[in-house]
Amino acid sequence: MSPEYARAGLFSVKSDVSFGVILLEVITGKRNMVSYNSDSPPNLIQRAWELWNDGRAFDLVDPSIVDSCPSEEALRCILVGLLCLQLNAADRPTMPTILSMLSIEATVPSPKQPFITPNSDLMITTEIASYSINEVTITAPYVR
Numbered sequence: 001m002s003p004e005y006a007r008a009g010l011f012s013v014k015s016d017v018s019f020g021v022i023l024l025e026v027i028t029g030k031r032n033m034v035s036y037n038s039d040s041p042p043n044l045i046q047r048a049w050e051l052w053n054d055g056r057a058f059d060l061v062d063p064s065i066v067d068s069c070p071s072e073e074a075l076r077c078i079l080v081g082l083l084c085l086q087l088n089a090a091d092r093p094t095m096p097t098i099l100s101m102l103s104i105e106a107t108v109p110s111p112k113q114p115f116i117t118p119n120s121d122l123m124i125t126t127e128i129a130s131y132s133i134n135e136v137t138i139t140a141p142y143v144r
Contacts, residue, residue, distance in 0.1 A: 019098065020084025020114075024048050027077045029062030045085060045114050048078060052111070076101070076108060085114035 021032050024044050032044035042050065051057045061074045080101050086092045091112060093101065100106035 019095075020081040021045065023077050023081035023084065024060070027062065027065075027074055027081070028060045029064065045082075048082060049111075049114055052078065052082060076104070079108050079111060082111035082114055083109070086112055087114070088112075 021044070025031055028044065028048075030044055048057070048060055051059050057075055057078045058071055060078060061069060061071075065074075080093070080098055083091070083093050083101075084098070097106065101108045
């Protein structure tokens, strides 16, 4: 879910940030697991951003495809995935631009910090409601 939709319900052609997550999941062979527990390891997006900044993004590539996948193509997929996850919608590419970037027809800009990292300013609040009827308690968490 894009930050602008989570915060204010604003939707645009750049609101589908899930494509960036899917690109990272495909290239790594791992699922993105998000935990808001401070003791948990970094999620896939955080890990991708850390390795990208350290110049070690190729370490993300699934070992089962490392030998058959040209490194520049794998890095391009990681880069485009990170671009799809930018905090500011204006910094995210549209799907036609993504297609152009992935087909190596377009220059791919450097990404900024994605929005799902410990330092991002996207605040997610959780509200928990409990209801009791006839000695049965139902708890319904709501994420906003």
